[in-house]
Amino acid sequence: xxxxxxxxxxxxxxxxxxxxxxxxxxxxxxxxxxxxxxxxxxxxxxxxxxxxxxxxxxxxxxxxxxxxxxxxxxxxxxxxxxxxxxxxxxxxxxxxxxxxxxxxxxxxxxxx
Amino acid sequence: xxxxxxxxxxxxxxxxxxxxxxxxxxxxxxxxxxxxxxxxxxxxxxxxxxxxxxxxxxxxxxxxxxxxxxxxxxxxxxxxxxxxxxxxxxxxxxxxxxxxxxxxxxxxxxxxxxxx
Numbered sequence: 001x002x003x004x005x006x007x008x009x010x011x012x013x014x015x016x017x018x019x020x021x022x023x024x025x026x027x028x029x030x031x032x033x034x035x036x037x038x039x040x041x042x043x044x045x046x047x048x049x050x051x052x053x054x055x056x057x058x059x060x061x062x063x064x065x066x067x068x069x070x071x072x073x074x075x076x077x078x079x080x081x082x083x084x085x086x087x088x089x090x091x092x093x094x095x096x097x098x099x100x101x102x103x104x105x106x107x108x109x110x111x112x
Numbered sequence: 113x114x115x116x117x118x119x120x121x122x123x124x125x126x127x128x129x130x131x132x133x134x135x136x137x138x139x140x141x142x143x144x145x146x147x148x149x150x151x152x153x154x155x156x157x158x159x160x161x162x163x164x165x166x167x168x169x170x171x172x173x174x175x176x177x178x179x180x181x182x183x184x185x186x187x188x189x190x191x192x193x194x195x196x197x198x199x200x201x202x203x204x205x206x207x208x209x210x211x212x213x214x215x216x217x218x219x220x221x222x223x224x225x226x227x228x
Contacts, residue, residue, distance in 0.1 A: 004154075006154075008152075034216075036219075041222070042221060042222070043116075043202055043219035043220050043221050043222050044155070044202070044219045045219070046216050046217070046218075049216060088154070088155070090155075098143045098145070098160070098162075098206050098208065098217070099145070099157055099160060099170065100155070100157070100204075100217060102154045102155040102156075103154060104152065104153070104154040105154060
């Protein structure tokens with residue numbers, strides 16, 4: 001079983017819809033939780049970063065972390081075709097250094 | 113502009129021919145690492161470095177070498193490439209994490225390697 005599980009999709013939504021993404025994990029030591037966006041043939045770029053549990057909002061993006069359930073989510077409101085990409089969750093434990101453990105990524109397609 | 117630069121972006125080589133993929137960052141980050149990305153397996157860490165002359169294995173280090181002689185550079189070396197090393201490779205850099213601190217990792221654009 002992988003340490004971080006993420007549905008590969010693809011997830012297809014109409015423009016303007018809310019995109020809901022999530023990951024589950026098994027390592028209770030994870031304290032840092034990140035969402036990366038990766039466009040085709042590009043490197044991952046950090047979207048959201050959360051330390052420990054709670055919610056964080058940045059523009060159209062909201063990240064949620066529920067450590068008791070080992071479950072993290074990313075919501076994208078008012079989705080745009082430019083949001084079409086692969087979304088990767090990643091997490092780390094500061095005591096183990098900067099190593100990121102990634103989910104496999106969810107491919108999202110926002111149709112105009 | 114803050115960036116991580118990898119070269120080359122694309123490389124086709126033959127089995128056994130030594131190659132080096134370069135990585136350079138301009139953010140004075142202590143921590144640098146290499147990942148490979150494969151369909152269905154996601155990104156997996158190959159090697160990492162916490163500072164100059166300090167390197168260690170990640171999850172999939174077999175067949176790879178690294179060196180960190182300067183803070184900004186972290187080359188990935190394949191001494192004898194094999195077809196199972198065909199993959200998309202990413203270099204990343206970040207400040208060294210401390211509890212509650214920033215752990216944002218910046219990634220390069222990737223190197224697509226094909227070994228035939």
